[in-house]
Amino acid sequence: MDIGAELYGLIDRLYPFHRSITGDGVRQTLKVLQEFVPLQINEVSSGTEVFDWVVPDEWNVREAYIANSDGERVVDFDDSNLHLVHYSVPVHRTMGLAELGKHLYTLPDHPDWIPYRTSYHDKSWGFCMSHNQYLGLRNEEYEVVVDSSLQPGSLTYGEYCIKGESPDEVLVSTHVCHPSLCNDNLSGIAVSTLLARQLTKQKPRYSYRFLFVPGTIGSITWLALNKDRIQNIKHGLVLGLLGDSGKFNYKKSRRGNTEMDRLVCRHLYENNIDHGIIDFYPYGYDERQFCSPGIDLPVGRLTRTPHGEYPEYHTSADNLGLVAPDRLAESYELVSAILARLESAEKYLNLKPMCEPQLGRRGLYKKVGGESDAKDYQMALLWVLNLSDGSCSLEDITERSGLDKAVLETAANDLLQTDLLRKL
């Protein structure tokens, strides 16, 4: 199957599940992902202290609806899991429209769309509906049922680690807490999962850690419980919003000039990919946590249109029609190319740094000296040797030398066959 169709198919399959920051929807989702990669599903008990936060009670919903005086369900969670404000507490009451109205959320500017709302930290309840449906509500008594449970349980997240040649890790993190919304963030889940599957087939240089975490509390929980692993993370990407029709946007890490930051900017530019570069700001997805001042990891973020900048964001219109196989495939290929570039963005160490080594006796130098034309390949050998003092990657050597990266790679590979160079 082509990768676009496969990504879209996975989104289509996960679309109905009722994900939130805790609960069975996340578990169902991660179980499906286990068909692709041997994901570890972790459960962290409610009440666990994680830095400034506490893992919340687990929220599950059996049933939720509003029925009119005729007993007709005018709003039903079974029709769309967006109808219920996340973390709504149980309620079973009858009330007039005036009181009910205080618990209803609509989008007057997009009267056919249902908004997505959460209320994690406030013991309340609410329903979301289209504005047109709201306008059709009669002034009568309604039966309101939220048969939810909000009680000690656990927060669920997925983690998958691919052991590479090096203990140095690349973190790929995506959020899994959104219900039936496709671009935000089934697109990120699908791309991450199939990337992880692809990397499993390789023996990568770096180790890779894929996180499928509920936004904010999930990444905070992981960081708090893995403090001693944080130092291994040398590069990272937060992925999301990868299926819409917008151009790519890379948001730099807080440090602003990490190897990933430079690499992604170079890659987008060199490949004439229409894109935007966004300086770090302390809002957005889980880069907020990875780039908090006490963590400060070299983690950037790749999306297409950023959150909040397309009208369907956080509404029922972020559905299967908003994402498309070809765009998902393009996103997958881009991240794949970025990681491949990172894999090949080698650093070398010249093992004979005192003067030039003798290339001739290693078969690396043209036989008859004295010709005027210095060939690129021979310059590449010299550049790689000269700058491989531990501070420069091959990309850095490419920039300084002005040579094509390909010829520098060839030169480096040839030098690796000798006693002159080793990988760092």
Add this chain to the structure above:
Amino acid sequence: MDIGAELYGLIDRLYPFHRSITGDGVRQTLKVLQEFVPLQINEVSSGTEVFDWVVPDEWNVREAYIANSDGERVVDFDDSNLHLVHYSVPVHRTMGLAELGKHLYTLPDHPDWIPYRTSYHDKSWGFCMSHNQYLGLRNEEYEVVVDSSLQPGSLTYGEYCIKGESPDEVLVSTHVCHPSLCNDNLSGIAVSTLLARQLTKQKPRYSYRFLFVPGTIGSITWLALNKDRIQNIKHGLVLGLLGDSGKFNYKKSRRGNTEMDRLVCRHLYENNIDHGIIDFYPYGYDERQFCSPGIDLPVGRLTRTPHGEYPEYHTSADNLGLVAPDRLAESYELVSAILARLESAEKYLNLKPMCEPQLGRRGLYKKVGGESDAKDYQMALLWVLNLSDGSCSLEDITERSGLDKAVLETAANDLLQTDLLRKL
């Protein structure tokens, strides 16, 4: 009384006194300033070694004049204290015009102005007079009287310290050694004094140290006798030349990029105040001492037209007509605004730097999440927390975030009410 009138009135009152680097004129001046602030008047004995210098003998003048053969006083110190070269040694002799001429200083280009001259380090005497008066001197015998005393005494300077919340000090220094000259530097004395009075009414964050010192030897003396206090000085300004009609000129410290340097440049620019910025050079006023290589304090200098760049500089034309109440008031307000800005240029420390803290349970987060519009205030909370790692001031956060400083201040103040932030 309005501040301009008050500043001008103080200059008017101090104008007649015969100030020099030592002597009763300085004492008289400082005593007047004590009416405004409880200035400490310090006396440092002649002969005290201060770094490479020695506190000089004290110089006072009872009488000084040149009388013609008719007994008429053609030049009299009582008419203008500029007539006598400073530190002139006593003399009482009769001499012809030829010999006398070698001791006379005039300004041929400004024939009505009396120059101001000093000869601190050379045991000599001299008179200054207008060129027109000089041209009218008859070729005859003159009685020359300098009834001065130059003998062990003390150097006098004023010091006023306002204890702030922090032991970190802001130094404001101005020179008090010029006789009847208004812009240079009664303007500096007046502005400093009334600023000190104003700050006394506040409880400032920083401690403030106001110095009223004779130029060069005064600042050297203070530095030599207060070596252990130098390290407390975190910011500083030398003030002078604040009453003329020229635009403002800020001279940067030797370091060139201190918080004061950046703050003053920002302030002048943002407020559309016509101004010049001058890179540090090792000449001028007491910034020469504060910015000598072994001291190297973060002290800049604020003037209007710099010394030597207006024709009336160091002449009798630097009189009460050269300075004006409105311009003095404008200078006072500018320095006042700069210091207010420095006071509010807070640095904070995020006390929960591991991931984002939970703003919701501290009442700092909107109740229902998921809305598209990030409000400036909420972004401000995140920016302040993210960048308050000890390296960034609120002004730095303002620059990097692109938010209005006001909203960042509000955010910081709200965060200070919680356990999340403290002042540095």
Add this chain to the structure above:
Amino acid sequence: MDIGAELYGLIDRLYPFHRSITGDGVRQTLKVLQEFVPLQINEVSSGTEVFDWVVPDEWNVREAYIANSDGERVVDFDDSNLHLVHYSVPVHRTMGLAELGKHLYTLPDHPDWIPYRTSYHDKSWGFCMSHNQYLGLRNEEYEVVVDSSLQPGSLTYGEYCIKGESPDEVLVSTHVCHPSLCNDNLSGIAVSTLLARQLTKQKPRYSYRFLFVPGTIGSITWLALNKDRIQNIKHGLVLGLLGDSGKFNYKKSRRGNTEMDRLVCRHLYENNIDHGIIDFYPYGYDERQFCSPGIDLPVGRLTRTPHGEYPEYHTSADNLGLVAPDRLAESYELVSAILARLESAEKYLNLKPMCEPQLGRRGLYKKVGGESDAKDYQMALLWVLNLSDGSCSLEDITERSGLDKAVLETAANDLLQTDLLRKL
């Protein structure tokens, strides 16, 4: 004799010798140079290990020619030492044109010129000739004679050290391995030699080390045998290609911002000398070795037209007609000026850095203060004192102060007479 004529005369005299990376031609050359400076001639035995290299066998040529069937020598090493590929192994055989042709090197684009070719690391032989001569060869049997010896002996290089006031060394290196070629590099040899003679007459501040070494293997040998001397080298220049009509080209050191780099750039710019500046790249002359990553010395390279960029490069047309006395003299004067500038590029230390020292009592201050015009000299005194904190050279002070270097030098020299300043 004027310097141009003398330089040209030395080139003329050295032109016929058969130099290579080893052998008697180098010895002959260095012996001539000993008439100018007491050069030490060092011999390093074949087989000596020098970093990644081994000193090669010594190569000498008694006779080499190609004779046609009539016994006529159509190519004879005695006519031009370019005719023989360097390091050709002995051969004495008869062969047809077809076989012979594989050993012949010509320049079809410049049919009258003989190319210069080497084959140091490959046991082969070959002849170089003009393309026109080659086209005239009859299809017949030829007697080929290379009566060379390639056997253990030594590598010869010249070294001349001038002891200066300081143990800090300036390295001047030039290659001596090229046969009858004038610009590359008899021009470098001549300029280096007469510069060394000139410096001998002075008592320079720095120590100077002149190296006359075969390219690549010679500098590698010197570095390998003098590892403990490398740290003394504080500045350096590789010289070559100094007689052609092109503009000057300075190639920066690997570090890219050394004092020599800045100094040469300043000098060329300030004196309106047409020139190019080349960023370091790891090819060229012996700067390749001096700037290898494990050596990384502050050594730049000065040439006129760089190697390979003029058509006569490495051909018989790089002859006495390509170099000219006036251009050699100009090159000599430029290097001489650069070294003079380096000599005078002093660093000082202010010995009284706490506040300004009292210039008056040291006779360094104008007697009557208070004049408006700050004289350059007095500003220079202040600048030198203010910036001489160990980090700034006088050239740096010149740049920051905007004053003429001459007045700063005068000021520094005057200050050196006092207790205020000492040389670093």
